[in-house]
Amino acid sequence: MTLIEDAKKGKKPPEVETVARREGVDPDKLARLVARGRAVIPRNLRREIDPIGIGETLTTKVNLNLGSSRGLADPGAEVEKAVVAMEAGADTVMDLSTGGDIDEIRRRVLDAVAIPVGTVPIYQAEVAGDLTSQGLFDALVQQAKDGVDFVTVHVGVNLNSLERLKASHRIMGVVSRGGSLTLKYMSETGEDNPYYAEFDHLLDIAREHELTLSLGDGLRPGCIEDASDRAKYMEFIMLGELVDRARRAGVQAMVEGPGHVPADEIETSVKAMKYVTDGAPVYLLGPIVTDVAPGYDHITAAIGGVIAGMSGADFLCATTPSEHLDLPTKEDIFEGTVVTRIAAHACDLTKPGVRERARHWDRKMAVARRDLDWPAQFDLAINPAIARKIRHRRGVDVETCTMCDELCAIRLAKEAMDREEMKEEEKKRKKIETNKRTKEIEG
Incomplete structure (x- = not known):
């Protein structure tokens, strides 16, 4: 029995209980959401991890991509990046290695790492020189047996969506590596995408290993000018149909989304994805809201991620400062993870079912700032180390921040309010004394 099937029978698997306890939600409600496919808990049967939940009523989660290239293939470096991402607070990591x-x-x-790990099996088939139907499924099975918890499969890139792509006026064409490899397979063989044509076989493999499917956005827009075209929406519709098939087979599934999208089109994209997939968890890279900020795309993606989360996105893929430029360093990994965690928390501050839990954290920070309680402020910070470093970098030890120093608004206002309170207390004391003397005179 899979998690979905257990949940449909009214059971509460240990993973559901664990996630519900951590998230502060009712386990019966979470089990119902898992049964409906509106929440997923990625966990391969072969692997012991600390489970996390993604989807409705749950906090927004953060993934970090890592992986080698043919020019840079150091296993130790990739392991170090995975550990750094976990330490920075990533909920999952994806290994996108294509080299070594x-x-x-x-x-x-x-x-x-003790968190869910995802992969893209088509990369392995290509690296092995076996970009065939058998090669694609062999890669999937191998990674499932190794214990991978979720996989991206670009099932929306097929002969049907290819026609929409041909009719489009895209500048960037296909920017998804998995999507482009799928196109390569179809153009070389004249056959449809094996993961799409043999989707039932894919579901059998996923079911056997309790492998969560991340239905990939192979036609995501790669620039602002290409956002919201017919090819993208054609892919959404197909992914919605395949989500239904996965749920009926007892397989957990989420859907991936764009890409480069201007801020005013993000809400439409996310809500369309949610609608055509009947509320499946939505996993987004960004969206990146402008094309002109190389070196700062962790910020452009975080801006889009907040808007997407407010519109219903459940899972954000961190973008690093290296996006579009280079393979990320461990420092880039840490920075991208933290910035995306900030975006995820900003989402949670607005989400029904999550908002109160998220705002409790901010309330505690507000109280610490009011009380000029620096240790508490550091402990509550998303990145305590950087907060401490900036606070103490000038070597000045004052009660307030060094920007305001003696003109600290919080302290000045508190002193003013204390004086007002003392005045009120003095008025009350004088009034009591006056009343007392009046009574003595009248008596």
């Missing part, structure tokens, strides 16, 4: 011994990299990453 990718089996070794994947297995070492799986051993190094």
Whole structure:
């Protein structure tokens, strides 16, 4: 029995109980959401991890992509990145390696972290020189056996959506690596995407290993000018149909989304994805809200991520400062993870069912700031280390921040309010004395 099937029978698997307790939600409600496919708990049967939930009524989660390239393939470096991402607060990591011994990299990453790990099997088929139907399924099975918890499969890139792509006027065409490899397969063989054509076989493999499917956005827009075109929406519709099939088979599924999208089109994209997939968890890269900020795309993606989360997105893929430029360093990984966690929390401050839990954190910070309680402020910070470093970098030890110093608004206002309170107390004291003398005279 899979998690979905257990939940449909009214059971509460241990993973559901654990996630519900951590999130502060009713386990019966969470079990119902898992049964309906509106929440997923990625966890391969072969692997012991600390489970996390993604979807309706749950906090917004953050993924961090890592992985080698053919020019830079150091297994130790990728493991270090995975550990750094986990320490920075990432909820999951994805190994997108395409260079070196990718089996070794994947297995070492799986051993190094206690959070869900995702992959893209088509990369392994390509690296192995076996971009065939059998090669694609062999890669999927191998990664499932290794213990991967979720996989991206670009099932929305098929002969049907290819026609929409041909009719489009895109500048960037296809920017998804998995999407482009799928197009390569179809153009070379004249056959449809095996993961789409043999989707039932894919579901059987996923079911056997309790593998969560992340239905990939192979036609996501790669620039602002390409956002919201017919090809993208064609893919959404297909993913919605395949989500239904996955749920009926007892397989957990989420859907991936764009891409580069201007801020005023993000809400429409997210709500359309939610509508055509009947509320499946939505997993987004960004969206990146402008094309002109290389070196700062962790920020452009965080801006889009907040808007997307307010519109219903459940899972944000961190973008690093290296996006579009280079393979990220461990420092880029840390920075991208933290910035995306900020975006995720900003989402949670607005989400029904999550808002009160999220705002409790901010209330505690507000009280610490009011009380000029610096240790508490550091402890409550998303990145305590950077908060402490900036606070103490000038070596000045004052009660307030060094920007305001003696003109600290909080302190000045508190002193003013204290004086007003003392005045009120003095008025009350004088009034009592006056009343007392009046009574003595009258008596």
